[in-house]
Amino acid sequence: MSAEAISENGAKSDFWDGVRLSMPVVVASAPFALLFGALAVDNGFSVLEAFLMSATVFGGASQMVGIELFGQHVAPWLIVLSIFAVNFRHVLYSAGIGRRIAHWPLIQQAIGYFVLTDPQFAVAERKAEAGETVGFTWYMGLGLPVYVFWTIESALGAMFGKLIPDTHALGIDFLLPIYFLGLVMSFRKRPLWLPVVIASAAASIIAYKTVGSPWHVSIGALAGVLLAVILPPRHSGVEVRR
């Protein structure tokens, strides 16, 4: 077998490795895509607009907030600002993942940042932590199915939203927290994991009760990150790795 064929096979299996890891995300996000489509039409979006929003914004929680405000006839700039606020946590993801994908060509990086969602970041970080290179092919294998299903299911939800049965009995409103808990657990070997989790949990709950959603996400996240910054480096294990 020629070297070229081997690397082509390698790229293929890299891609499918990513696709395999994307499956829980596709399953967990499907109900939300359908729900988003249904709610969007309910709040005055057309099917095409619902599809467009999913295809260009590609951020579930922020889209839900956006259409909710749209339905209440809130000023457009305030809707955009709210969507920005919900998505603000991506700034942290972006700063973190930059180290892992800096070796990609610029255009690939630009595409990579476009599909940078919660699970995309977390699963890519896990791979980097295991000492493996985060390649573009693998990364897109992980991200593309989520993107394609998300946009198609949004359109389906917009077209057939009124047919969705009892979602509570199927548990679909709580699938994402379960999945996110699994991701939190998968980082438990990192230095300072427990103090960070406790700080973020406490701060996000307090912020949720006081300031309200969606700010509890950014506030809670900042609390955990700041704790890691403030604690002496010997606790964070950064020096040990040098």
Next chain:
Amino acid sequence: MSTTLWIIIAASIATYLTRIGGHLVISRFDQIHPRVEAGLSAVPAAVLTTLVAPAALSAGPAEWAALIVAGLVSLRGGLMAMFLAGAAVLILARQLVG
């Protein structure tokens, strides 16, 4: 163009800025201070926790059971096993608790 379309376009640009912004800021520095590095390595646990904790607090016994089982499975199994176990417990518990 309709207002809706403008909202979608502005929202997508704002969102892309959050996805690329952190990198653009960090990449301006040649060296990353150890404390900043410590902060960055805390990002996954810090952000993802905020997506679980308030939801868990305002949930009920069925959701708590699902989270506990999922948490225990994640100590041994992979992400998919954890997710399926949690989802199964959730659906079963909701049949019982309602």
